[in-house]
Amino acid sequence: xxxxxxxxxxxxxxxxxxxxxxxxxxxxxxxxxxxxxxxxxxxxxxxxxxxxxxxxxxxxxxxxxxxxxxxxxxxxxxxxxxxxxxxxxxxxxxxxxxxxxxxxxxxxxxxxxxxxxxxxxxxxxxxxxxxxxxxxxxxxxxxxxxxxxxxxxxxxxxxxxxxxxxxxxxxxxxxxxxxxxxxxxxxxxxxxxxxxxxxxxxxxxxxxxxxxxxxxxxxxxxxxxxxxxxxxxxxxxxxxxxxxxxxxxxxxxxxxxxxxxxxxxxxxxxxxxxxxxxxxxxxxxxxxxxxxxxxxxxxxxxxxxxxxxxxxxxxxxxxxxxxxxxxxxxxxxxxxxxxxxxxxxxxxxxxxxxxxxxxxxxxxxxxxxxxxxxxxxxxxxxxxxxxxxxxxxxxxxxxxxxxxxxxxxxxxxxxxxxxxxxxxxxxxxxxxxxxxxxxxxxxxxxxxxxxxxxxxxxxxxxxxxxxxxxxxxxxxxxxxxxxxxxxxxxxxxxxxxxx
Amino acid sequence: xxxxxxxxxxxxxxxxxxxxxxxxxxxxxxxxxxxxxxxxxxxxxxxxxxxxxxxxxxxxxxxxxxxxxxxxxxxxxxxxxxxxxxxxxxxxxxxxxxxxxxxxxxxxxxxxxxxxxxxxxxxxxxxxxxxxxxxxxxxxxxxxxxxxxxxxxxxxxxxxxxxxxxxxxxxxxxxxxxxxxxxxxxxxxxxxxxxxxxxxxxxxxxxxxxxxxxxxxxxxxxxxxxxxxxxxxxxxxxxxxxxxxxxxxxxxxxxxxxxxxxxxxxxxxxxxxxxxxxxxxxxxxxxxxxxxxxxxxxxxxxxxxxxxxxxxxxxxxxxxxxxxxxxxxxxxxxxx
Numbered sequence: 001x002x003x004x005x006x007x008x009x010x011x012x013x014x015x016x017x018x019x020x021x022x023x024x025x026x027x028x029x030x031x032x033x034x035x036x037x038x039x040x041x042x043x044x045x046x047x048x049x050x051x052x053x054x055x056x057x058x059x060x061x062x063x064x065x066x067x068x069x070x071x072x073x074x075x076x077x078x079x080x081x082x083x084x085x086x087x088x089x090x091x092x093x094x095x096x097x098x099x100x101x102x103x104x105x106x107x108x109x110x111x112x113x114x115x116x117x118x119x120x121x122x123x124x125x126x127x128x129x130x131x132x133x134x135x136x137x138x139x140x141x142x143x144x145x146x147x148x149x150x151x152x153x154x155x156x157x158x159x160x161x162x163x164x165x166x167x168x169x170x171x172x173x174x175x176x177x178x179x180x181x182x183x184x185x186x187x188x189x190x191x192x193x194x195x196x197x198x199x200x201x202x203x204x205x206x207x208x209x210x211x212x213x214x215x216x217x218x219x220x221x222x223x224x225x226x227x228x229x230x231x232x233x234x235x236x237x238x239x240x241x242x243x244x245x246x247x248x249x250x251x252x253x254x255x256x257x258x259x260x261x262x263x264x265x266x267x268x269x270x271x272x273x274x275x276x277x278x279x280x281x282x283x284x285x286x287x288x289x290x291x292x293x294x295x296x297x298x299x300x301x302x303x304x305x306x307x308x309x310x311x312x313x314x315x316x317x318x319x320x321x322x323x324x325x326x327x328x329x330x331x332x333x334x335x336x337x338x339x340x341x342x343x344x345x346x347x348x349x350x351x352x353x354x355x356x357x358x359x360x361x362x363x364x365x366x367x368x369x370x371x372x373x374x375x376x377x378x379x380x381x382x383x384x385x386x387x388x389x390x391x392x393x394x395x396x397x398x399x400x401x402x403x404x405x406x407x408x409x410x411x412x413x414x415x416x417x418x419x420x421x422x423x424x425x426x427x428x429x430x431x432x433x434x435x436x437x438x439x440x441x442x443x444x445x446x447x448x449x450x451x452x453x454x455x456x457x458x459x460x461x462x463x464x465x466x467x468x469x470x471x472x473x474x475x476x477x478x479x480x481x482x483x484x485x486x487x488x489x490x491x492x493x494x495x496x497x498x499x
Numbered sequence: 500x501x502x503x504x505x506x507x508x509x510x511x512x513x514x515x516x517x518x519x520x521x522x523x524x525x526x527x528x529x530x531x532x533x534x535x536x537x538x539x540x541x542x543x544x545x546x547x548x549x550x551x552x553x554x555x556x557x558x559x560x561x562x563x564x565x566x567x568x569x570x571x572x573x574x575x576x577x578x579x580x581x582x583x584x585x586x587x588x589x590x591x592x593x594x595x596x597x598x599x600x601x602x603x604x605x606x607x608x609x610x611x612x613x614x615x616x617x618x619x620x621x622x623x624x625x626x627x628x629x630x631x632x633x634x635x636x637x638x639x640x641x642x643x644x645x646x647x648x649x650x651x652x653x654x655x656x657x658x659x660x661x662x663x664x665x666x667x668x669x670x671x672x673x674x675x676x677x678x679x680x681x682x683x684x685x686x687x688x689x690x691x692x693x694x695x696x697x698x699x700x701x702x703x704x705x706x707x708x709x710x711x712x713x714x715x716x717x718x719x720x721x722x723x724x725x726x727x728x729x730x731x732x733x734x735x736x737x738x739x740x741x742x743x744x745x746x747x748x749x750x751x752x753x754x755x756x757x758x759x760x761x762x763x764x765x766x767x768x769x770x771x772x773x774x775x776x777x778x779x780x781x782x783x784x785x786x787x788x789x790x791x792x793x794x795x796x797x798x799x800x801x802x803x804x805x806x807x808x809x810x811x812x813x814x815x816x817x818x819x820x821x822x823x824x825x826x827x828x829x830x831x832x833x834x835x
Binding site for chain 2: 304343
């Protein structure tokens with residue numbers, strides 16, 4: 001069983017004189033699940049790309065199946081049985097499942113006419129190797145994320161993968177889907193296929209991996225059996241500092257009439273008869289699986305998907321929120337789920353991103369922007385949220401994930417909203433930034449803001465919220481007080497919410 | 500990983516608007532020196548003046564195209580908007596002439612207002628289709644191109660309209676302090692556009708909406724109303740170009756410029772460095788000059804040579820392809 005599949009020795013890689021990887025060595029055995037963790041910029045992605053043959057290492061040796069290489073190309077890497085499943089799965093959303101899985105093999109055989117029978121047979125074979133049953137004629141883009149992931153794995157297996165590298169595979173998955181993925185990984189493992197599981201989520205890495213590699217600043221700082229590690233130690237090695245979760249100072253909700261009162265809000269088929277209250281200085285968690293209506297509820301409060309019936313009361317006054325501008329007028333902010341697509345203007349400067357929601361205030365009555373005020377405001381937020389950038393005039397895409405998320409947060413904080421709705425604020429964010437964002441959320445609440453936090457990251461909910469509402473099939477089915485519950489109970493209810 | 504690097508080294512090569520203006524200036528200077536060296540008539544006062552009379556109309560339409568492209572749209576109907584605006588203005592001046600006998604200058608003002616109102620209306624229809632109905636801008640404005648041309652043909656019966664008061668031709672023929680009036684108009688409009696795009700909340704929202712409409716929507720920007728305003732502005736720029744053409748040629752025809760102008764405005768806009776969310780008025784103006792220099796230069800060089808007028812098209816095509824290739828390499832440089 002302990003037969004070696006891949007070994008890298010003394011790998012170093014420089015980009016324009018900057019060290020991305022520094023003398024990194026490790027190996028992966030057959031049938032082993034290796035966890036790889038590290039903050040953004042730690043060298044994880046560079047290592048993946050070297051193994052996949054995308055980058056050439058500047059120094060070091062690679063051994064796969066006993067063959068020695070100084071560098072790989074994508075073709076060699078695939079021939080040696082290495083398959084990478086990137087975060088977006090690299091599927092064609094407009095094609096059917098069969099086409100996505102089966103077409104590679106048919107194309108690689110050459111020939112100008114597509115043999116559809118063969119495409120379907122290949123696809124069927126691929127899916128059976130994962131042990132999954134997905135309709136072959138379904139359009140891939142219309143399937144749930146978890147199914148798309150299975151499709152990507154099936155495609156990798158058809159290429160006779162011996163090592164599957166999964167880059168942040170659980171980012172878009174719900175708890176239940178993650179459990180399915182782990183089951184699939186364990187099946188693959190039994191069949192002698194190795195997995196390199198790359199993720200930010202330490203508890204998941206610990207759960208699934210046999211052994212764990214931790215990178216920091218391009219160096220391998222830890223290589224140990226998963227059983228011997230605990231999350232705190234992993235966090236310490238990853239960030240180089242201890243993150244203390246035991247002495248969190250939560251905000252205490254104000255004993256006053258609620259800031260926001262929602263009554264029987266309904267938008268069929270997404271959610272119906274949703275009622276809740278939010279107090280000033282309160283962090284209210286809303287959790288549920290994908291499709292439970294949690295995102296639609298948030299969008300409804302923000303005016304993007306106006307509810308068809310029900311009432312919204314703000315500080316005792318009934319309000320009508322029919323469009324985003326209405327919500328903004330009522331001082332409601334929304335930090336969207338997908339920061340790249342919905343939150344950021346990637347090619348625009350950081351300063352433009354920071355002032356976008358308040359540009360009308362920064363301008364004169366005639367709509368003329370005062371550039372000095374704009375820059376000053378942007379710089380204030382950069383320093384307030386410790387956004388790491390040499391200049392506010394750099395484009396937003398020059399920032400790392402955690403810093404980008406801070407920009408999205410700052411953009412809403414700049415408007416000083418009374419209510420801030422955060423939808424998955426730390427998805428894909430490294431541990432250090434995550435802790436900072438949690439701290440920020442608690443502090444904002446302490447300053448009087450009412451915060452709605454939508455998340456299925458249970459530790460996150462436990463570390464920030466005063467109350468947590470559980471949604472299932474568009475309804476709020478249960479309410480938890482943080483003091484009276486724990487991670488295990490929440491987890492159980494969340495996963496059970498599927499059926 | 501690579502993104503991190505760039506963040507840390509902002510001094511590395513970055514292709515931005517300033518680089519574009521520099522690139523275009525260098526190209527323009529080289530072309531002027533080239534034509535000036537091999538053709539004596541090129542750098543004379545009369546030749547420069549004639550270029551300054553000719554380029555504003557296409558430059559104004561280029562600006563109209565550029566602003567549409569800044570919100571990831573396009574305005575294929577801009578040339579027909581110009582023609583229709585001028586036609587309706589021309590018709591009204593002819594019909595109203597008896598009432599304005601002795602007040603020709605007033606009638607010129609009316610011409611301006613009618614043309615601009617028509618251009619704005621044409622733009623509003625584009626804005627309605629592309630912004631509110633959500634039709635792909637390329638299809639919406641292709642449809643209105645046909646529509647506006649159709650209206651122009653119907654109201655003129657396909658004939659060229661002439662016989663305007665002589666005061667109208669002042670705009671297209673006179674100079675102020677040695678500078679042709681069309682060129683003065685072009686510069687004033689250019690400065691206004693520069694100010695609007697760089698220093699107003701409207702310009703800011705145009706750029707944000709063009710960069711990422713979804714994020715813009717989530718930031719409280721009303722993309723549809725931005726699109727509406729952009730297309731109206733684009734239509735007005737077309738109408739101003741239409742007035743200049745009418746005044747310069749003392750005539751209006753439904754088919755003026757329809758063979759090449761749309762491609763030229765696209766060329767000017769792209770050459771000037773316009774892309775969704777980004778645009779630069781100075782770049783567009785420089786691009787206009789470059790095209791005019793090429794056109795006039797080759798015209799002089801090849802005077803009397805058979806097929807010389809095709810060489811102009813050829814040179815524009817070569818320039819367009821060259822710019823696409825340079826852009827490609829500069830972008831690659833940026834991403835390394």
